Amino acid sequence: MPRFKLTIEYDGTDYVGWQRQANGPSIQGALEDAARAYCQIDALVQGAGRTDAGVHARGQVAHVDLTRDDHPDVVRNALNAHLKPRPISVISAEKVTEAFHARFSANERGYRYLILNRRAPPALDARQVWWVAAPLNVEAMHEAAQVLVGRHDFTTFRAVQCQADSPVKTLDALDVTRDGEMIAVTTRARSFLHHQVRNFVGTLRLVGEGRWTAADVAAALAARDRSAGGPTAPSTGLCLMHVGYPDAS
Amino acid sequence: MPRFKLTIEYDGTDYVGWQRQANGPSIQGALEDAARAYCQIDALVQGAGRTDAGVHARGQVAHVDLTRDDHPDVVRNALNAHLKPRPISVISAEKVTEAFHARFSANERGYRYLILNRRAPPALDARQVWWVAAPLNVEAMHEAAQVLVGRHDFTTFRAVQCQADSPVKTLDALDVTRDGEMIAVTTRARSFLHHQVRNFVGTLRLVGEGRWTAADVAAALAARDRSAGGPTAPSTGLCLMHVGYPDAS
Numbered sequence: 257m258p259r260f261k262l263t264i265e266y267d268g269t270d271y272v273g274w275q276r277q278a279n280g281p282s283i284q285g286a287l288e289d290a291a292r293a294y295c296q297i298d299a300l301v302q303g304a305g306r307t308d309a310g311v312h313a314r315g316q317v318a319h320v321d322l323t324r325d326d327h328p329d330v331v332r333n334a335l336n337a338h339l340k341p342r343p344i345s346v347i348s349a350e351k352v353t354e355a356f357h358a359r360f361s362a363n364e365r366g367y368r369y370l371i372l373n374r375r376a377p378p379a380l381d382a383r384q385v386w387w388v389a390a391p392l393n394v395e396a397m398h399e400a401a402q403v404l405v406g407r408h409d410f411t412t413f414r415a416v417q418c419q420a421d422s423p424v425k426t427l428d429a430l431d432v433t434r435d436g437e438m439i440a441v442t443t444r445a446r447s448f449l450h451h452q453v454r455n456f457v458g459t460l461r462l463v464g465e466g467r468w469t470a471a472d473v474a475a476a477l478a479a480r481d482r483s484a485g486g487p488t489a490p491s492t493g494l495c496l497m498h499v500g501y502p503d504a505s
Numbered sequence: 506m507p508r509f510k511l512t513i514e515y516d517g518t519d520y521v522g523w524q525r526q527a528n529g530p531s532i533q534g535a536l537e538d539a540a541r542a543y544c545q546i547d548a549l550v551q552g553a554g555r556t557d558a559g560v561h562a563r564g565q566v567a568h569v570d571l572t573r574d575d576h577p578d579v580v581r582n583a584l585n586a587h588l589k590p591r592p593i594s595v596i597s598a599e600k601v602t603e604a605f606h607a608r609f610s611a612n613e614r615g616y617r618y619l620i621l622n623r624r625a626p627p628a629l630d631a632r633q634v635w636w637v638a639a640p641l642n643v644e645a646m647h648e649a650a651q652v653l654v655g656r657h658d659f660t661t662f663r664a665v666q667c668q669a670d671s672p673v674k675t676l677d678a679l680d681v682t683r684d685g686e687m688i689a690v691t692t693r694a695r696s697f698l699h700h701q702v703r704n705f706v707g708t709l710r711l712v713g714e715g716r717w718t719a720a721d722v723a724a725a726l727a728a729r730d731r732s733a734g735g736p737t738a739p740s741t742g743l744c745l746m747h748v749g750y751p752d753a754s
Contacts, residue, residue, distance in 0.1 A: 265628040312629055329624070336626055345628040375578070377585055379514040379594040380561055380744075384629065495629075 257321040260331055261352045262287075262301075264316040267343035269383050269492070273309045274316070283307070283344060287318065290338035294331075295323045304358045304499040305365055308451075310491030312384065315347075315366070315498035319358040356501075363446055364428070364500030369457045369493045371439040385438070386457070386493035392464030394439055398432040400463040400470035401441075404456060404477060405430055410449055411480040413459070415488075418450035423480070425449060432460065439464075442497075451488055459486030506570040509580055510601045511536075511550075513565040516592035518632050518741070523556045523565070532556070532593060536567065539587035543580075544572045553607045553748040554614055557700075559740030561633065564596075564615070564747035568607040605750075612695055613677070613749030618706045619742045620688040634687070635706070635742035641713030643688055647681040649712040649719035650690075653705060653726060654679055659698055660729040662708070664737075667699035672729070674698060681709065688713075691746075700737055708735030 264287070272280035276288065284301050291299035303318040322331065332349040339345065355361075372378045372385040373392050404413075404427055411423040428444040441457050459476065462468035468486070476484045513536070521529040525537065533550050540548035552567040571580065581598040588594065604610075621627045621634040622641050653662075653676055660672040677693040690706050708725065711717035717735070725733040 265625070267629050267631075314629065332625060340626075343628045343631060345625045347623070347625045374596070376514070376581060376594045376596045377589075379592045380516050380563065380633065382516075382592060 257323055258325045259319055259321050259352050259354055259356060260328065261350045261356060261358065262318045262320065262332075262335070263347045263349075264318060265314050265345045265347055266312060266316065267383060268307060268310050268312045270343075271309065273311065274303050274305065274307045283313075283316075284318075286339060286342050286344050287320070287335070287346075290335045291320055291322065293338040294334045297323050302358050304362045305496050307494075307496055308491055311494045311496065313496040316496050317358045317362070317499040317501075319352065319356060358499070361501050362499050363502050364444060364498075365446070365448060365496065366442070366444045366498040366500070367448070367453045368495050368497050369441040369443075369453060369489065370495070371441070371457070371461075371493060372437055373434075373439050374437040383492065384495070386490050388461060388464075390465055392439060392461065393466065394432050394434040394464065396466070396470075397439075397441075397460045397464045400468070400473045401430040401432055401456070401460055403470055403474045408477060409480050410452060410477075412476050412482060412485040413452050413455040414449040414482065415451035415455075416482055420447075420449050423449060425452075430456065453494060454489045454491065455482075455485055457489035457493070461489065462486045506572055507574045508568055508570050508601050508603055508605060509577060510599045510605060510607065511567045511569065511581075511584070512596045512598075513567060514563050514594045514596055515561060515565065516632060517556060517559050517561045519592075520558065522558045522560070523552050523554065532562075532565075533567075535588060535591050535593050536569070536584070536595075539584045540569055540571065542587040543583045546572050551607050553611045554745050556743075556745055557740055560743045560745065562745040565745050566607050566611070566748040568601065568605060607748070610750050611748050612751050613693060613747075614695070614697060614745065615691070615693045615747040615749070616697070616702045617744050617746050618690040618692075618702060618738065619744070620690070620706070620710075621686055622683075622688050623686040632741065633744070635739050637710060637713075639714055641688060641710065642715065643681050643683040643713065645715070645719075646688075646690075646709045646713045649717070649722045650679040650681055650705070650709055652719050652723045657726060658729050659701060659726075661725050661731060661734040662701050662704040663698040663731065664700035664704075665731060669696075669698050672698060674701075679705065702743060703738045703740065704731075704734055706738035706742070710738065711735045 276285040287301040328349040407426040525534040536550040577598040656675040
């Protein structure tokens, strides 16, 4: 059975998350239904990142083994035809070897979190941003974010229900930039703990408001205690932007 | 009665357009309802640009006379509270004199039209782009667009039902740029004819596909005949970005 690597964009607002669950529609479930309609098989679509309910993606990666050995562009078009009218789109499909595993081969994940920072609520971008009305100091947020970069025990920023074996991770980048009213928090790591990015953003908001300093963030990190960190930012602003692999596969 | 200038953002997808109409919800109607709920008056909200059904705005401007002389930030917040949960947001309110008229004082309108140019359909940006799967030559589109800049009889690009007195207008700018998969057509003029931007975009698409040349666009313009122009691009990609006034009012 030929294996295909899929790069996927989706609006997660109305989904229970990536993972197939009994309590509502999932991205994985929609893709598996599309693969079944295309190939008449019970396909397993394995994703690189199990995004939560309401979280979006512009560069989620998954793999699937299909019974039809069509050209990758035909695979992409067929899956998209069966995904209609859902807000899920297979941007590209590539044929890969059985050695490729979307989740276990990945060595980098990149996320972006958008904050709309203005007095008026969002209209056009409501589904893709967290609205924060109070003015935020982006320079202070970026400076405090650098405290978190590197290899640390991230227990403070890990959801209580996180199933990862270890809270120790290496954070490669955490940047806070502003473009007009829009603030972007972009981050890269080999992998992330459950709610890690949203807990970073909820904490950095406190810095942006002037209620916390970079030293407070460092103390929270050192506490290794979820209750020492800031609140979890809402899912709506978060987007999985890319998944990296060691070679071109 | 104090007059307020409002700058407004909206997602026009589910609206019949700016103008109050009997056949469905309008942006103007929603704003007038919000003003009525706030001030208990039958307010008339006058907009600078009467955007069509499905067209968006990030910088529509309107004026309204209110009975309450609150601080402009209070006006903005009160209107937004009454607009909830509609995808319409008053970005700012300013007190202006009675000499200010949102439509008649305006001396510039700026629009942006977004084309998502890739094989896969849009997921996250579906409500704000026109999806064109065939690769478009942006340089050729931009070059052909320059034929339209300046003072011309734009009958070829004017909807048959257009109510403007004259088809002669001065187009100040029409630029076509690409950022990855996203193509932006941005344009500025004192005023536009009905469907003018969408007819420009539908015609420039023919150039981007290599079916038309800049000379074909010039010939179409010279024909002064709507049937000589390209098709009307869909409303979904169009957004009113700003309205300019001669002074700070």
